[in-house]
Amino acid sequence: MPILITFLSLAIELVLGYPARLFDAIGHPVTWFGRLISFLDRRLNRATDSDAHRRGWGVFALLVIVLVPAALALWLETLLWSIPLGWLITAILATSLLSQKSLAEHVEAVADALDSGGLDMGRIAVSRIVGRDPEKLDRAAVCRAAIESLAENFSDGVVAPAFWLGIGGLAGGVAYKAANTADSMIGHRTPRHEAFGWAAARFDDWINLPASRLTALLIVLAAFLVKGANAKGAWHAVRRDAKKHRSPNAGWPEAAMAGALGLALAGPRSYDGVMVEDALMGEGGRREVESADIRRALKLYRVADLLLIALFGIIVVIVIAA
Known part of the structure; x- marks a missing residue:
């Protein structure tokens, strides 16, 4: 049943996405998780505590962030499976954990902004999907940032939640999304979150390991x-460069995308005025990447996404036949 739910959710979300009216009315699971995370951060992450105590409170916070939503999702899923068409309702609810449609739209918006409004508009568009300092990005850097975001978020926002949906049903997908949201909010190496967010960052690294490798394979x-x-080129880039990335997971899809397109991705980047050194993915040098390369990356992403849906479809057929 979880595999069928995942297949249906991927197919539905690819077409419909998450309706804007629904977001305006009730928000989104990520915003709900965000409120819980912010509350725990304010109450438990005290600057007067030692790093050891803050780390311990961070572990406790992560357990609450993951287990409470997962338990609610398990209760809801169990309830739905006991009613007619409950499996379809579950699949529809699970679409909120995926971001196939919105990811493509946000990345394509960067290419459109560059083509219609120039660099300033491109910087504004890319600032909506990456955390680096947009004012320091030239046109090529804006394009690289958009492509890197596409590759990494294909893993984190599509393949990983689908993977955990397939493993653990709605509860598994919710647990993943809650943990991933925690990492994005508190899993940073800053004075405030170095200790408190340690557990969130390490746990997110672990739960993304299988999906990042699968994403790279799908891109290849x-x-x-x-x-x-x-x-x-994609295969060689993954084998050569993926493990050089400062992230144990982001390098896999980024290297695959870089090799497939003949680009160089990652490398040094600036976040909040701080330069972060990182290895280059791919062999494209620092050539002038253009908006056309973003559109090439989107074509690759869409085909890889269809392969992911087909993979779950094949597994459904195999399970039913067995």
């Missing part, structure tokens, strides 16, 4: 099907 396979993409 998609490169075989997309005209102008280099599947061999």
Whole structure:
């Protein structure tokens, strides 16, 4: 049943996304998790405590952030499965944990902004999807940032929640999304969150390990099907560069995307005025990446996403046949 739910959720969300009216009316699971995380951060993360105590409170906070929503989701899923068409309602609810449609829209908006409004508009558009300092980005850097975000968020926002939905049903998907949201909010190496967010950051690294590798494989396979993409280059880039990335997971999809498109991604980046050094993914050098490369990356992403949906579809057929 979890595999069927995941397949249906992927197919529905790809077409419908998360309706803006629904967001305006009730928000989104990420915003709900965010309120819980902010509350626990304010109440438990005290600057007067030692790092050891703050780390301990961070572990406790992570347990609350993950287990409470997961328990509610398990109760709801169990209730739904006992009624007619409950499996379909579950699949519809699970679409809120995926971001296939919105990811493509936000990344495409960067290319559109660059083409219609120039660099300033491109910086504004890319600032909505990346955390780096937009005013320091030239046109090529804006394009690289958009492509990197596409690759990494394909893993974190699509493949990983689908993976955990398939493993643990609605509860598994909710647990993943809550943990991933915690990492994005408190899993930073800042004075405030270095200790308190330690557990959130380490746990997020662990739960994204399988999805990041699967994402890289999907991009490599998609490169075989997309005209102008280099599947061999994608495979070599993953093998050579993925483990050099400062993140144990982001390097896998980014290296695959870089190799498939013949670009260089990652490298040094500025966040809140602080330069972060990182290895380059791919062999494209620092050539002038353009908005056309963003659109090439989107084609690759869409094919890789269809391969993901097909994979779950195949598994459903195999399970039913067995």
